[in-house]
Amino acid sequence: MRHDMVLALARPEFRAMKLPVPRAAMTALASLAIFAVLLLIAGKDPLRAYHDTLIYVFGNTYGFSELLVRMTPVLLTAVAVALPARIGLINVGGEGQLYMGGWLATAGALSFPGWPAWLLLPLMTLLGFAGGAIWALLPGVLRAARLVNETISTLLLNYVAPLIVSYFIFGPWRSTESASYPESPAFVDAARLPSFGGTRVHLGLLFGLVSLALYSFVIRRTRWGLEMRAIGGNAEASARLGIPVSRYILATMAVAGGIAGIAGMAEVSAIQGRLVSGLSPGYGFTGFLVAWLAGNSALGIVVMAFLFAVVSSVGDILQITQDVPYSVVNLLMAVILFIVLSQNR
Amino acid sequence: MSTSFAAAVLTNSVLSGTSLLYATLGELVGERAGIVNLGLEGIMLIGASAGFAAAAVTDDPYLGVLAAGIAGTAANLLFGYVVIVRRANQLAAGLTLMFFGLGASALIGRPFVGAIVPGLPGLGMSVLGIESLGEFDLLVWLAAPVAVLLWCLIFRTSWGLGLRATGEDPTVAFASGRSPEVLRFQALALGGFLGAIGGAHLSLALALTWDEGMTAGRGFIAIALVIFARWNPLWAVPAALVFGGAEALQLQLQARGTAVSPFLMTMIPYLLTLLILVFWGWNRRSAAPASLGRSFYGVE
Numbered sequence: 001m002r003h004d005m006v007l008a009l010a011r012p013e014f015r016a017m018k019l020p021v022p023r024a025a026m027t028a029l030a031s032l033a034i035f036a037v038l039l040l041i042a043g044k045d046p047l048r049a050y051h052d053t054l055i056y057v058f059g060n061t062y063g064f065s066e067l068l069v070r071m072t073p074v075l076l077t078a079v080a081v082a083l084p085a086r087i088g089l090i091n092v093g094g095e096g097q098l099y100m101g102g103w104l105a106t107a108g109a110l111s112f113p114g115w116p117a118w119l120l121l122p123l124m125t126l127l128g129f130a131g132g133a134i135w136a137l138l139p140g141v142l143r144a145a146r147l148v149n150e151t152i153s154t155l156l157l158n159y160v161a162p163l164i165v166s167y168f169i170f171g172p173w174r175s176t177e178s179a180s181y182p183e184s185p186a187f188v189d190a191a192r193l194p195s196f197g198g199t200r201v202h203l204g205l206l207f208g209l210v211s212l213a214l215y216s217f218v219i220r221r222t223r224w225g226l227e228m229r230a231i232g233g234n235a236e237a238s239a240r241l242g243i244p245v246s247r248y249i250l251a252t253m254a255v256a257g258g259i260a261g262i263a264g265m266a267e268v269s270a271i272q273g274r275l276v277s278g279l280s281p282g283y284g285f286t287g288f289l290v291a292w293l294a295g296n297s298a299l300g301i302v303v304m305a306f307l308f309a310v311v312s313s314v315g316d317i318l319q320i321t322q323d324v325p326y327s328v329v330n331l332l333m334a335v336i337l338f339i340v341l342s343q344n345r
Numbered sequence: 346m347s348t349s350f351a352a353a354v355l356t357n358s359v360l361s362g363t364s365l366l367y368a369t370l371g372e373l374v375g376e377r378a379g380i381v382n383l384g385l386e387g388i389m390l391i392g393a394s395a396g397f398a399a400a401a402v403t404d405d406p407y408l409g410v411l412a413a414g415i416a417g418t419a420a421n422l423l424f425g426y427v428v429i430v431r432r433a434n435q436l437a438a439g440l441t442l443m444f445f446g447l448g449a450s451a452l453i454g455r456p457f458v459g460a461i462v463p464g465l466p467g468l469g470m471s472v473l474g475i476e477s478l479g480e481f482d483l484l485v486w487l488a489a490p491v492a493v494l495l496w497c498l499i500f501r502t503s504w505g506l507g508l509r510a511t512g513e514d515p516t517v518a519f520a521s522g523r524s525p526e527v528l529r530f531q532a533l534a535l536g537g538f539l540g541a542i543g544g545a546h547l548s549l550a551l552a553l554t555w556d557e558g559m560t561a562g563r564g565f566i567a568i569a570l571v572i573f574a575r576w577n578p579l580w581a582v583p584a585a586l587v588f589g590g591a592e593a594l595q596l597q598l599q600a601r602g603t604a605v606s607p608f609l610m611t612m613i614p615y616l617l618t619l620l621i622l623v624f625w626g627w628n629r630r631s632a633a634p635a636s637l638g639r640s641f642y643g644v645e
Contacts, residue, residue: 042452148622151383151436152569156615159562167608234515285440292437325455327557332508338423339442341433 009237011228023343025315031336038331044322053317057310065199070309071270072201073098073280077287078305079215081131082296084150086219087231087245087252093139096161096258096285097132101166101261102268104131106184106275109191109268110173115188124265125207129152132261135161135256140253144246150253158284166277173275184275187257193270209302210228211259214340216298228252236332260284281326286312291339307335350601354593360472361596362589364389364546369574369581370403370495371540375421376571377428378532379512379525381467383439384424386564387446392541393415393548394454397555400462409462410484410545413639417541419448425533429526432640447558456557465550484546488582491539495578504608512634515641519520525641543567562615569618572614573625576633591617 036046056063077094084091105128110122139153166182173184195202217226230238231245239245239288263283268275286308295299315329368389375382395416397498400409424442426434467480482504499505505526510518547563548555566588574580595610603610 038449038452042455092440142619142623148619152565152572152622153619155383155565156562156569156619158613159565160612163608163612170608171606273540285444288440289437289444295507325451325557327451328448329453330444331452333449334441334445337444338427338438339440340429342431342436 005241005244006226006230006238009233009241010226011232027339028092031332031339035332036336039318039324044318044324046087047319049322050322053310053314054319057313062199063313065201067306067309068205069200069202070312071305072204072208073263073267073283074286074290074305074308075301076173076204076211076266077260077289078282078294078301079211079287080136080260080263080284081109081288081291082298083256083259084252085232085291085296086225086228087248088235089143089249089252090151091136091139091154091253091256092151092156092288093136093257093284094263094287095280095282096154096158097135097260098259098264098267098280098284099161099165100131100135100264101128102131102264102275102279103161103168104128104261105265106168106173106187106268109187110184113188114189115190119194120190121269124269125262127267128261129258130261132264133258135261136249136253136257140250143253144249162277165275169275170279174198174296175274182277187269188270191269192273193266197269200239200271202266202270204263204270207262207266212263212298212301245326256335259342260287268342281312282330286333289333293337293340311336350597354590354597357596358590359485360551360589361532361592362587363485364551364587365563365567365570365588366488366492366563366581366585367539367543367546369485369543369570369585370492370578371417371536371543372501372540372568372580373536373571373574373576373578374495374508374532375529375536376637377512377576377634378495378508378529379462379515379634379639379641380425380428381435381439381567381568381638382421382424382533382536383436384420384442384446384564385439385562385567386562387443387450387575388417388420388537388540389544389547389560389564389567390446390450390558391420391453392544393559394450394457394543394544394555395461396545397462397548398453398457400461400549401457405462406463406549407483408463409549410465411543413541413545414538416631417539419537419543420449421533421537421540422530424537425530428640429529429533432642435640437636445577451557452502454557459553460555462549462553464553484542492578501580504528504531506595511641512636513637515639519641529641540567541582547639549586551557556598566614566618569622573579573621573634575620588614588617 023246039046065074076232077098080094081091105124108124108127133155139150142148142153143150169182175183175185188325195205202296225244228248230243231248235245288306290308294304311332312329315326319326368385372382372385392413396409396413400406400413427438428435453515465482465484468483505524511525511528517523544560552566570584574584591614595613599610601608
């Protein structure tokens with residue numbers, strides 16, 4: 001009886017945004033056209049940028065592998081958004097959670113440089129998870145206690161986490177080798193996540209795909225998932241049915257933050273090899289938009305994260321060849337999103 | 346703790362608070378009409394970059410402020426189209442607007458990195474009668490009067506009544522012969538103008554440079570200040586002053602070579618915002634417009 005009621009409350013499993021292929025193609029073309037016009041106004045050459053991007057990304061395996069590198073952290077930060085979204089929470093703090101994960105993982109790498117990789121890497125992954133989890137738990141507690149809305153608290157904490165990282169790399173962890181550029185000392189080899197076949201594609205990609213699979217499994221196939229969807233459907237009624245809503249809020253936020261934290265761990269361990277201040281060019285925010293566009297569906301997140309990797313390569317190319325700041329790519333993302341948002345009725 | 350320290354902190358509180366106050370008022374007028382705009386950060390960035398660019402080109406800081414206001418209005422109207430006409434989710438559209446502002450401001454500001462602009466000139470008497478502190482510019486003098494004007498507009502005019510009705514229950518506004526859509530567009534236009542002026546004050550009076558992402562989350566702090574101010578423009582004045590004060594205090598302490606790391610000091614405004622929301626936010630939730638965040642689908 002109770003089970004039936006929980007079932008009745010539960011929101012449908014995945015509500016992927018219905019965007020048929022021709023329409024999606026039209027959206028992409030329209031966005032690229034609008035962005036091209038904006039670039040033309042700024043006196044840049046959009047067609048050359050698009051052409052260069054295509055050559056770079058699909059012209060050889062290395063360029064293509066960089067897409068996978070770029071989408072890896074986004075997969076993880078998107079799960080960090082999708083999971084809390086199932087119970088109606090809006091986690092916009094992936095960026096800060098990523099930084100805290102990278103920070104705590106670095107603490108592990110610097111504290112135990114003598115450990116073998118098979119011990120050190122799992123420890124760093126755990127620490128990365130813990131760093132992100134703590135950072136998301138704080139908004140979770142405030143929300144569960146009905147004190148502060150999690151949207152605004154996660155947003156604010158995004159600005160605090162990079163300051164903690166900066167404090168450490170300018171202070172206690174400052175490398176003596178590089179006097180001019182503040183960064184932590186380089187990690188020992190045992191603290192570096194392995195990469196594949198001469199590219200920068202690393203084990204973090206597997207973390208991302210496994211997280212997505214687990215997320216999908218938990219939501220679809222377990223009692224937890226059912227109860228979470230019930231809370232997402234109607235939190236008050238779920239509480240009346242005896243579902244521990246507060247505990248779900250805390251657990252969901254902690255796990256979500258932890259997953260974003262693993263993205264930070266993977267970035268410092270595999271890509272940077274040390275803690276740096278510009279750890280992420282907004283992967284946390286991108287993850288939010290990717291999860292949102294994908295309607296929180298696991299498969300949708302993979303597709304959207306890949307598309308965003310392509311979009312961000314346009315930014316890379318523009319920066320390298322035409323002296324346009326990388327962040328201009330946000331304009332292209334925004335145009336795409338505005339068009340999609342406008343269609344979703 | 347000399348008097349000059351206190352005076353410097355006080356002056357800088359007003360200077361930092363000015364930018365926050367304009368931004369807070371900009372968000373507030375939109376929220377009164379029932380629209381949460383998480384893109385305020387983007388609007389401020391557009392204002393800061395467009396204002397700086399226009400001042401550099403025309404050599405006139407006032408034209409810079411005007412250009413900022415127009416650019417902010419235009420961007421907010423784009424947001425308005427998406428959330429009012431297309432009825433998109435306001436939170437997602439707001440974050441998209443933040444991205445839009447991030448990218449657009451980087452593009453606008455790029456040619457003017459390192460440019461020298463005429464800053465907003467000081468007007469009237471020197472602050473607190475101390476010559477070394479300089480003079481407040483026009484935007485500082487106008488900030489509090491604008492808040493009072495906005496209060497009058499919201500609480501003492503027929504337009505304001507319609508605006509508040511739209512924020513509480515659009516069907517009531519509709520039934521009284523007003524158009525909730527038009528009112529929301531008007532509120533967003535005004536809000537975009539004010540928010541962008543807040544950004545322009547940063548680049549044209551405080552920093553006198555353009556730097557990517559220079560607003561550093563002030564847009565989000567301003568959104569929190571709206572809650573703190575209980576959606577009342579008059580309360581926004583002390584709210585902005587308190588936060589301007591937090592920023593001024595940490596800057597002055599840094600300037601005087603305090604032993605505490607500047608990175609830890611820079612956290613203070615964000616943590617203070619969170620702390621105040623903890624003590625203030627939820628209790629006063631009832632002050633929020635009832636239809637905040639909801640689209641208007643018309644009436645049968």
